[in-house]
Structure formats: C-alpha cells, structure tokens
Amino acid sequence: MNQQQTSSTTLAVAGVSKTLGGVKLFTDVSLQLQQGQSLAVIGESGSGKSTLLHLMAGLDRPDTGEVYWAGTAIHTLNTDQISARRLRHVGLVFQAYYLMPHLTAQQNVELPFLLAGEEPNHARCSQLLDQVGMSHKSTSYPREMSGGEQQRVAIARALALNPPLILADEPTGNLDEDNAERVLRVLLDACSAQGCALVMVTHSPKAASHLNHRLNLADHHLAEISKIDNVAAHAANKA
Ligand SMILES: Nc1ncnc2c1ncn2[C@@H]1O[C@H](COP(=O)(O)OP(=O)(O)OP(=O)(O)O)[C@@H](O)[C@H]1O
Ligand SMILES: [Mg+2]
Structure with a gap:
C-alpha cells in the first residue's frame, strides 16, 4: 500500500490502538487509502473490525494514534466539526443499518441531503x-423490509x-449471492467511476477477492494478506 501521504490520501490511519472494556483489541494499526482504492478487512468475530471502522x-477516538481524512487529523476537530465533515467525507454502512424507522426507503436515502441542508436529488x-435492487420498495418503511433489504437501502x-x-x-452479510454481487458492484463502481x-x-x-487490498485483523494487529487463497485458508482454519 502506498505509504506516502498526499492530498489524494482519502484516509490515513497512523499508529492507532484501542482497548475496550479492559481488553486490548488492536495496537499500532496503520494504513493509507488513496482515491479509487478499496480495502477488505477480515478477522474473527470480536477481533475489533467494527471498532476500527468506527x-x-x-465516531470514537483511538487511545493512541491518529486518523486523517484527506490530510486533516480528525482529533484536531471538535465534535460538531467532525459531524459536519463526516456528512460530506464519509458514507457509512453500519453493521446494524440504522435506518430511520419513520422514513420510507426513498426518504432514508434522501436524508443525507436534508442533513447537509440541500434539496434532495430525487433522481x-x-x-x-x-442499483441496489430496492426500487420496488421505495415507499416501504424499514419495519416492512427484511434485514437484507434494509442493508441495501443503507448502502444507497x-x-x-x-x-x-x-x-x-x-x-453483504445478510444478502443472497445475487444481491451480494449486486451490492459489491455498486460499491466498486463508486471506486472506479467516482x-x-x-x-x-x-x-x-x-x-474480499474483488478489492485491491486485503488485511486480516488478528492477534491485535492488522496484516496484509496478498493472496485470496490465504484468505480462504484463513477462513477455513477458523471454521
Ligand atoms: N462499548 C464497548 N465496551 C466494552 N467492550 C466492547 C464495546 N464495544 C465492543 N466491545 C467489545 O470489543 C470487541 C470487539 O468488538 P467489535 O464489534 O469491534 O468486533 P468485530 O470484529 O466487529 O466482530 P463481528 O465480526 O462479530 O462483528 C468485542 O469483544 C466486543 O464485545
Ligand atoms: Mg463487527
């Protein structure tokens, strides 16, 4: 991975460590992502993947180390500044989706525009x-959708x-193979086209095999896996 930080470094993580509930999750995690690059993070349940994403x-601060968005160290920003920047800089798909229950699918997708003070781009x-195969449920509320359907609306x-x-x-955690491929294509298109x-x-x-880089979070460290065979072997070993 390119170690030189430039203005095109969309995300940089430098020497980040985190302990939660007295348990050390990871230490000295560093990575950089440039525009158009994609990175898969794999690892056992409970290894700290969601915590690292947060x-x-x-959404949370590391115990040590720093996170940069396009060259800005986010620890230099206050909470309001982080929220405002996050809205523009980061598209977040949570493990638990967090759709607004009182908004339809279409309204949920339009919500970021309203939060940014913009007229929603309906089209x-x-x-x-x-693109995520949910146009037929655009007027449905989250309670009327399956988990995988909510997941796809959250991606949109x-x-x-x-x-x-x-x-x-x-x-793609809750999706059948066809929808997983569809969602992956939408995400990778965003990398290549935008x-x-x-x-x-x-x-x-x-x-993971479709992304540029693959990192495994294990034994408190994030290590690059160069070959997908190794990812498959890792998954098989843990099964
Ligand atoms: N607020 C918290 N306080 C204490 N422990 C926490 C907290 N949040 C998460 N943990 C613990 O930290 C560990 C890592 O959690 P995390 O959700 O990051 O794992 P994960 O790798 O995403 O797992 P999964 O693959 O199951 O989603 C878990 O053991 C979890 O119980
Ligand atoms: Mg998780």
Missing part, C-alpha cells in the same frame, strides 16, 4: 435504490452524497 469514521436517490443512503470515503461494515476509497469489513473471501 475510529475511521470519527439520484431513485437511481441508487434501483451511504452513497447518496457521493462521499470520497465509504466505510461499510459487512455490507474515485471513492472503500473500506469494507467482510467475512466473505469471495467478496
């Missing part, structure tokens, strides 16, 4: 819903403002 998203949001919402950085926590940088947590070696 640090990258500025773009409809197109995103179509994350892409709505065309953010430079997409952080997706197991975005130059987004993508970090995707996944348990799927197949999904």
